[in-house]
Amino acid sequence: MTLRLSPALSLLVLISLTGVTAHANSTPHTEQGQEPAPPTDHTPSTEHSEPAKLLAEPETAKSLQRVSPEEVKSLLRIGETKTAQGDYESAEIAYRQILSASASAEQDRDALLGLARMYRRKNELTRSAAVYEKLIKEFPGDGLLPIVYLELGRTHRGLGAYRLAISRFYSVINTTLKLTEDGADTYRQLARTAQFEVAETYFISGNYEEAARFFSRLKLLDLAPVDRARAHFKSAFAHFKGEDYEKATATLRSFLELNPDDENTPEALYLLSVSLRRLGQNQESLVAALGLLKREQSRTANDPKRWIYWQRRTGNQLANEFYEQGDASSALVIYLSLARLSPEPSWRLPVMYQVGLCYERLRSEDQAREVYRVVVEEIKTADPVANRAGELSELASMATWRLQHLDWLSSTDRELNTFLQTNEPVQLPLPAPETDSSLRT
Numbered sequence: 001m002t003l004r005l006s007p008a009l010s011l012l013v014l015i016s017l018t019g020v021t022a023h024a025n026s027t028p029h030t031e032q033g034q035e036p037a038p039p040t041d042h043t044p045s046t047e048h049s050e051p052a053k054l055l056a057e058p059e060t061a062k063s064l065q066r067v068s069p070e071e072v073k074s075l076l077r078i079g080e081t082k083t084a085q086g087d088y089e090s091a092e093i094a095y096r097q098i099l100s101a102s103a104s105a106e107q108d109r110d111a112l113l114g115l116a117r118m119y120r121r122k123n124e125l126t127r128s129a130a131v132y133e134k135l136i137k138e139f140p141g142d143g144l145l146p147i148v149y150l151e152l153g154r155t156h157r158g159l160g161a162y163r164l165a166i167s168r169f170y171s172v173i174n175t176t177l178k179l180t181e182d183g184a185d186t187y188r189q190l191a192r193t194a195q196f197e198v199a200e201t202y203f204i205s206g207n208y209e210e211a212a213r214f215f216s217r218l219k220l221l222d223l224a225p226v227d228r229a230r231a232h233f234k235s236a237f238a239h240f241k242g243e244d245y246e247k248a249t250a251t252l253r254s255f256l257e258l259n260p261d262d263e264n265t266p267e268a269l270y271l272l273s274v275s276l277r278r279l280g281q282n283q284e285s286l287v288a289a290l291g292l293l294k295r296e297q298s299r300t301a302n303d304p305k306r307w308i309y310w311q312r313r314t315g316n317q318l319a320n321e322f323y324e325q326g327d328a329s330s331a332l333v334i335y336l337s338l339a340r341l342s343p344e345p346s347w348r349l350p351v352m353y354q355v356g357l358c359y360e361r362l363r364s365e366d367q368a369r370e371v372y373r374v375v376v377e378e379i380k381t382a383d384p385v386a387n388r389a390g391e392l393s394e395l396a397s398m399a400t401w402r403l404q405h406l407d408w409l410s411s412t413d414r415e416l417n418t419f420l421q422t423n424e425p426v427q428l429p430l431p432a433p434e435t436d437s438s439l440r441t
Contacts, residue, residue: 067101076110083118091118109139113148120155129155146172146190153197162205169194169201192223199234208242211235229255233264237271245275263303266292266310273314277321286330289318293337311341323358332358345382345392349375353399365406372399372406 067075075094082091095118098111112135119128132152136145153168172194176187199214215235219228236251252272259265269292276285292314300307315338323331335358339351352375359368379396 067098067103067107069107072098072103072107076107076114079111079114079118083114083121088118088122105139109135109142109144112138113144116148116151120151120158125155125159129159141178146175146187146194149175150190150194150197153194153201157197157201157204162201165201166198169197192218192221192227195221196227196231199231203234203238203241208238212238212242212244212247229259229262230264232259233262233268236268240271240275243278245278248272248275249279261302263306266295266307269295270310270314273318277318282322282327282330285318286322286333289314289334290337293334293341308341312338312347315341319354323354323361328358328361332362345378349378349392350395353395356399356402360402360406365410369403369406372403375399376403 075098079091079094082088082094092115095111095115098107099115103111112131116128116131116135119125119131129152132148132155135148136152139145142148149168149171153165153172156162156165156168173191176191195214195218199211199218202208202214203211212235215231215238218231219235221228223231232251232255236248236255239245239248239251249272252268252275255262255268256265256272262268269288273285273288273292276282276288293311295307295311315334319331319334319338322328322334332355335351335355339348339355342348352371356368356371356375359365359371376396376399379392379399382392
C-alpha cells in the first residue's frame with residue numbers, strides 16, 4: 001500500500017528534515033496551456049523596492065489544494081521556530097505555503113502576522129510594514145489589531161518615519177477603545193505600552209521637550225512600580241538630553257528619592273553629577289559623584305556590572321574635568337576613590353598615575369614621588385597577562401620620566417638656593433633721569 005501525502009504535508013516533512021531544499025521561487029502551479037512564470041531573483045535586500053512589488057507573492061491566487069488545520073498549525077510552528085533560529089528562508093516558505101493554499105481567514109491572518117514579524121526580525125522593514133498594512137486592510141475589527149498597530153509603529157520608527165510611527169501608536173489606543181470587554185486588561189496594557197512608545201519615539205527623534213512632557217504624564221498613571229520608575233527616569237533623561245539642566249536636576253533628585261534601588265539609579269546619579277557640573281555647582285557635583293563611588297556594597301550587589309560601569313564613567317569624566325579646569329583638589333578626591341574600585345593593575349595603576357599628577361599640581365612633590373615609585377615597582381612585578389599590549393610598560397616609562405623630572409626640579413631648586421645664599425645681591429644701576437623736553441618746566 002502506497003502512502004500519499006498532500007503537498008503541504010510533504011513540504012512540512014521536507015523543511016523539518018532538511019531545513020530547506022525548496023525555494024520560495026519554485027515554479028508555481030499553472031493552468032493547462034499556460035507557460036510557467038520564470039523564477040524571480042530574490043536579492044538579499046528589498047528596502048528600496050516599490051511597495052506594490054513587495055506584496056506580489058502574498059497576493060497570489062490561492063490554489064485549490066486544501067490544507068488541514070493540523071498541517072497549518074505545523075507550518076505556523078515551523079515558521080516561528082525557523083524565524084527564531086534565523087533561518088528566514090525556511091520560515092518564509094512555511095508562511096507562504098499557508099497563504100497559497102485554501103486555509104481559513106484566521107489561518108491567513110496568523111500566517112501574515114508571522115511573515116511580517118519574520119521580515120522585521122530580518123531587518124527588511126519596508127516589506128514588514130507592507131505586510132502589516134495588508135493585515136490591517138484585510139482584517140478590520142480583528143482582536144489582534146492593537147498588536148498589529150503596535151508592531152507596525154515600531155517598524156515605522158525603525159525606518160525613521162517618526163510621525164507615521166506616532167500615528168500608528170495612537171491607533172493602538174483608539175482601537176482598544178472600540179473592542180469588546182473580553183481581554184480588557186490586555187487591551188489596557190497595550191494602550192499604556194503605546195503611550196510609552198509615543199514618548200520613546202519623540203525621544204529617539206530628538207524632540208526631547210515633547211518626550212519629557214509625555215514621560216511626565218506617564219509617571220502619573222496607574223502603572224506598575226517598575227514602569228512608573230522607568231517613566232520618571234526617562235523624563236529626567238529627556239530634560240538632560242535637551243540641556244535643560246535645572247529641570248533635569250530636580251527630576252533626577254525626585255527619582256532618586258523615590259527609587260533608590262532601581263536599575264537606573266547608577267545612571268541617574270551620573271546624570272545628576274554631570275547636570276550639577278553644567279550648572280556650575282561644582283561642590284554639589286563632587287558630592288553626587290562621591291555618593292555614586294562610595295555606594296554601599298549591599299545596594300550594588302544585585303547588579304555589580306552596571307554599578308561598576310557608571311562608577312568608572314562618572315569618576316573618570318568628572319575627575320578629568322576638574323583636573324583640566326585647575327581644580328586638582330577635587331580631582332584628587334575622585335581619583336583616590338576610583339583607585340579603590342578594583343585591585344586589577346590594568347585599572348588601579350593608571351588611576352594612581354593620575355593621583356601622582358594631582359599631587360604634583362598641588363606642589364606635594366614627595367607624595368607624587370611615592371605614588372610614581374609604587375606604580376613603577378608594581379608594574380615590574382605584575383603578571384605579564386595583566387600587561388595588555390604593553391600598556392603597563394608604557395605607563396611605567398611615563399612614571400619613570402615624571403620621577404626624573406621631579407628630581408631635576410629638586411636639583412635645580414637646590415642649586416638656585418645655594419647660589420642665592422653665597423653671592424652678594426647684585427646692585428642694579430638706577431635709571432638715568434628723564435631728559436624728555438616735555439618734562440621741563
